[in-house]
Amino acid sequence: MVSRRHFLGGATALIGAGFVSRANAASIPEAQIVQHAHTMPPPAPPNGRPFNPVVTLNGWSAPWRMKSGWKEFHLIAEPVIRELAPGMKATLWGYNGSSPGPTIEVVEDDKVRIFVTNKLPEHTTIHWHGQRLPNGMDGVGGVTQPQIPPGKTYVYEFEAKRPGTFMYHPHADEVTQMAMGMMGFWVTHPKDPQQHRVDRDFVFLLNAYDIEPGSSTPRVNTMLDFNLWTWNSRVFPGIDPIVCRQGDRVRIRCGNLSMTNHPIHLHGHEFEVTGTDGGWVPPTARWPEVTTDVAVGQMRAIEFDATESGDWAFHCHKGHHTMNAMGHDVPTMIGVDQRRIAEKVVRIIPDYMAMGSKGMADMGTMQMPENTLPMMSGNGPFGPIEMGGMFTIVKIRPDQKPGDYSDPGWYRHPKGSVAYALNGKKE
Numbered sequence: 023m024v025s026r027r028h029f030l031g032g033a034t035a036l037i038g039a040g041f042v043s044r045a046n047a048a049s050i051p052e053a054q055i056v057q058h059a060h061t062m063p064p065p066a067p068p069n070g071r072p073f074n075p076v077v078t079l080n081g082w083s084a085p086w087r088m089k090s091g092w093k094e095f096h097l098i099a100e101p102v103i104r105e106l107a108p109g110m111k112a113t114l115w116g117y118n119g120s121s122p123g124p125t126i127e128v129v130e131d132d133k134v135r136i137f138v139t140n141k142l143p144e145h146t147t148i149h150w151h152g153q154r155l156p157n158g159m160d161g162v163g164g165v166t167q168p169q170i171p172p173g174k175t176y177v178y179e180f181e182a183k184r185p186g187t188f189m190y191h192p193h194a195d196e197v198t199q200m201a202m203g204m205m206g207f208w209v210t211h212p213k214d215p216q217q218h219r220v221d222r223d224f225v226f227l228l229n230a231y232d233i234e235p236g237s238s239t240p241r242v243n244t245m246l247d248f249n250l251w252t253w254n255s256r257v258f259p260g261i262d263p264i265v266c267r268q269g270d271r272v273r274i275r276c277g278n279l280s281m282t283n284h285p286i287h288l289h290g291h292e293f294e295v296t297g298t299d300g301g302w303v304p305p306t307a308r309w310p311e312v313t314t315d316v317a318v319g320q321m322r323a324i325e326f327d328a329t330e331s332g333d334w335a336f337h338c339h340k341g342h343h344t345m346n347a348m349g350h351d352v353p354t355m356i357g358v359d360q361r362r363i364a365e366k367v368v369r370i371i372p373d374y375m376a377m378g379s380k381g382m383a384d385m386g387t388m389q390m391p392e393n394t395l396p397m398m399s400g401n402g403p404f405g406p407i408e409m410g411g412m413f414t415i416v417k418i419r420p421d422q423k424p425g426d427y428s429d430p431g432w433y434r435h436p437k438g439s440v441a442y443a444l445n446g447k448k449e
């Protein structure tokens with residue numbers, strides 16, 4: 023775990039945090055920095071009122087300090103390096119060392135104070151998407167506040183009145199700043215920890231990047247043709263599995279801060295949409311689904327009983343969103359006999375490979391330029407998975423311990439329960 027704590031240790035930290043006098047410095051809480059992309063299981067709340075913490079997929083929750091009845095957080099908007107999956111790193115903007123920034127978890131009626139320090143080369147703000155708050159705390163640059171200049175710290179204060187699920191993101195040069203990865207999750211837990219209680223509660227954001235193979239900085243003006251479709255700025259096989267104990271009541275909350283909608287699909291179970299960013303859906307108004315569309319700027323909380331053990335795929339149902347670094351202006355070659363042309367090309371480019379005549383499955387093993395990812399990757403117990411992007415696996419095991427989120431490995435199927443080749447051996 024690479025966890026860098028930097029705060030007020032010396033001149034560098036002081037310059038980095040902008041102009042703060044020593045007296046002021048003591049009034050700002052420490053900003054924890056996390057630069058890796060491992061899912062950090064939630065610690066129990068050290069103080070304040072009790073709640074059941076969420077698990078941020080490939081992410082973490084921000085620590086806070088209690089000061090005179092206020093729950094204080096410190097976010098630092100700054101450039102970060104994010105590993106999207108092993109083999110590819112992206113130069114992004116985020117908060118406290120990561121993109122997305124840390125999840126903020128508070129309890130209904132908490133008085134919350136957030137210090138936001140801007141270490142970006144341009145101004146920013148933070149908008150607290152979905153919150154009930156004084157208008158002047160809404161974070162819309164030019165409308166409710168001046169933008170936060172580079173090097174300065176602004177303070178947001180409001181009471182977390184409505185329990186539920188929220189997001190945060192800049193409302194200043196949004197196109198650039200969100201295309202660069204600036205966003206985070208926010209959960210306001212109910213006062214009564216038994217209310218809406220589940221056994222496992224996962225959160226992540228849907229986002230996307232357009233990064234040319236071989237480079238690392240996203241193209242910020244892309245509107246639709248992104249080539250890396252990410253969950254919490256990770257692509258499969260870099261997205262951690264969602265690990266559950268058989269019989270658990272499981273909630274997955276995902277918010278969409280990308281530029282298009284994502285039909286999120288779970289295998290092997292039905293779920294209900296139990297919450298949106300507008301609040302909890304009354305039980306009488308819910309209906310069963312196996313796919314739910316999450317539109318741009320929306321959050322959906324889904325819940326299901328993890329009754330079936332196994333490795334269940336969980337992914338966006340748009341085929342192109344479960345691919346990595348895919349070029350979309352490539353002609354379809356299915357059924358095209360490329361042998362004659364390939365023979366000619368090989369005379370000029372000796373390692374030329376004609377691909378796609380039978381489909382594109384062979385892309386999974388293709389050689390790629392530096393700092394990019396194959397379109398489809400990941401290996402499972404039965405071979406290449408041929409997926410990338412917005413894909414992971416819900417791993418349900420009878421013997422997973424409560425509170426244990428570690429990867430149990432691949433599912434061991436009961437004898438005779440796997441699809442088999444006709445006239446082959448039934449495993």
Ligand SMILES: [Cu+2]
Pocket residue numbers: 251283284285338339340343412
């Ligand atoms: Cu999608």
